[in-house]
Amino acid sequence: DADVTQTPRNRITKTGKRIMLECSQTKGHDRMYWYRQDPGLGLRLIYYSFDVKDINKGEISDGYSVSRQAQAKFSLSLESAIPNQTALYFCATSDYQTIRSDTQYFGPGTRLTVL
Amino acid sequence: QQQVKQSPQSLIVQKGGISIINCAYENTAFDYFPWYQQFPGKGPALLIAIRPDVSEKKEGRFTISFNKSAKQFSLHIMDSQPGDSATYFCAASIGGGATNKLIFGTGTLLAVQP
Numbered sequence: 213d214a215d216v217t218q219t220p221r222n223r224i225t226k227t228g229k230r231i232m233l234e235c236s237q238t239k240g241h242d243r244m245y246w247y248r249q250d251p252g253l254g255l256r257l258i259y260y261s262f263d264v265k266d267i268n269k270g271e272i273s274d275g276y277s278v279s280r281q282a283q284a285k286f287s288l289s290l291e292s293a294i295p296n297q298t299a300l301y302f303c304a305t306s307d308y309q310t311i312r313s314d315t316q317y318f319g320p321g322t323r324l325t326v327l
Numbered sequence: 328q329q330q331v332k333q334s335p336q337s338l339i340v341q342k343g344g345i346s347i348i349n350c351a352y353e354n355t356a357f358d359y360f361p362w363y364q365q366f367p368g369k370g371p372a373l374l375i376a377i378r379p380d381v382s383e384k385k386e387g388r389f390t391i392s393f394n395k396s397a398k399q400f401s402l403h404i405m406d407s408q409p410g411d412s413a414t415y416f417c418a419a420s421i422g423g424g425a426t427n428k429l430i431f432g433t434g435t436l437l438a439v440q441p
Contacts, residue, residue, distance in 0.1 A: 216370075252336070254416055254431040255371070270428070271329075302370050314359055314420070316429065318370030 215239045216319035218303050224325045225293050233288045233322050235303030242309040244286040245316065246270075246278060249300040258301075261286055262308070293326045300324075329354060331419050333432025340439050346404040348435045350417035353398065357419040361429070362391065362402050365414045374415070375402070407439045 216237045225231050235244065246258040247270075257270030259278040267278060275297060279287045290297055300323050304316040332351045340346045350360075361376035377384045377391040377400065384391045390403040404411055417432040 252433055254333070254433040255429075256431070257428060260428065304370075314361070314376065315373045318363075318372065320368070320370050 216303060216305055216317055218301075218319040218322050220322060221320065222323045224327065226327050227294055229293050231290045231293055231324070233290075233301055233303075233324070235286045235288070235319060237284050237303075237305045237317075237319075239305055239307065239317060240283075240310075241305035241307040241317070242283065243306045244280065245304040245306075246276075246286070246288045247302045247304065248272070248297075249302060249321075255302065258288065290324075290326075293324075295326045298324060298326045329430055331417055331430050331432045333417050333435060335435060336433070337436040338438070340407045340437065342407065342409060342439055342441050344407050344439075346402075346407045346411065346437055346439070348402045348415055348417070348437070349399065350401065350419075350432050351397075351399045352419050354419070354421070355398070356421045357430075359420045360391070360393065360400050361418050361420075362389075363416045363418065363431075365416065365434075367413075371416060404437075407437075409439045409441050412437055412439050 219234045245260040247255045249255050256272050261267050261280045264280050277289045300321050302321050303319040306316045307313045362374045363371035364374040365371040375386050375389050379395050388405045393400045415435045418429040420429045
């Protein structure tokens with residue numbers, strides 16, 4: 213969905229490096245999420261945010277941190293990347309404040325490789 | 328108890344056939360069950376969703392069948408087309424929009440052969 217953008221789209225980094233993945237949305241949604249996708253494991257929730265002042269851990273938050281800089285921006289950081297963090301990362305948004313929607317809208321993903 | 332088990336892992340169907348993907352869950356507090364469709368190089372997108380107060384929901388060629396007592400739900404794609412070739416994820420959440428915390432299945436890679 214073009215309304216949810218992720219940068220970079222692809223990133224190769226080395227073990228121990230700090231890396232930030234960024235997500236921006238123009239949908240005006242209040243809620244934002246970070247997931248990682250691994251083959252055979254589906255999508256797993258890393259962190260989620262219901263508004264700028266609300267950040268919550270998901271199923272697999274260890275090794276990750278997030279920042280909600282504004283309603284439209286939600287960044288995911290890997291403080292010291294390790295090879296098992298190699299995965300496809302997705303940002304998603306939903307609109308609960310306005311229309312109480314359950315639908316999540318996903319960005320195009322960031323393919324991260326940690327060597 | 329938070330898991331959603333999805334099968335099969337992959338599925339090959341002939342054009343015009345019926346594709347069936349199954350999911351099972353344990354947590355009876357789940358009250359919202361969506362299916363997401365993901366094409367290569369794209370993010371998942373909502374396809375269809377159901378709540379446990381109904382046993383079936385149909386949107387075009389896509390139908391969700393829901394069996395509350397068995398704690399199972401399935402996606403049926405009628406008259407499958409090559410354009411349906413994608414990865415399909417079932418999911419479940421508690422409290423629907425109140426939490427929006429989706430627990431996803433492991434995905435099914437569907438290939439529809441022409």
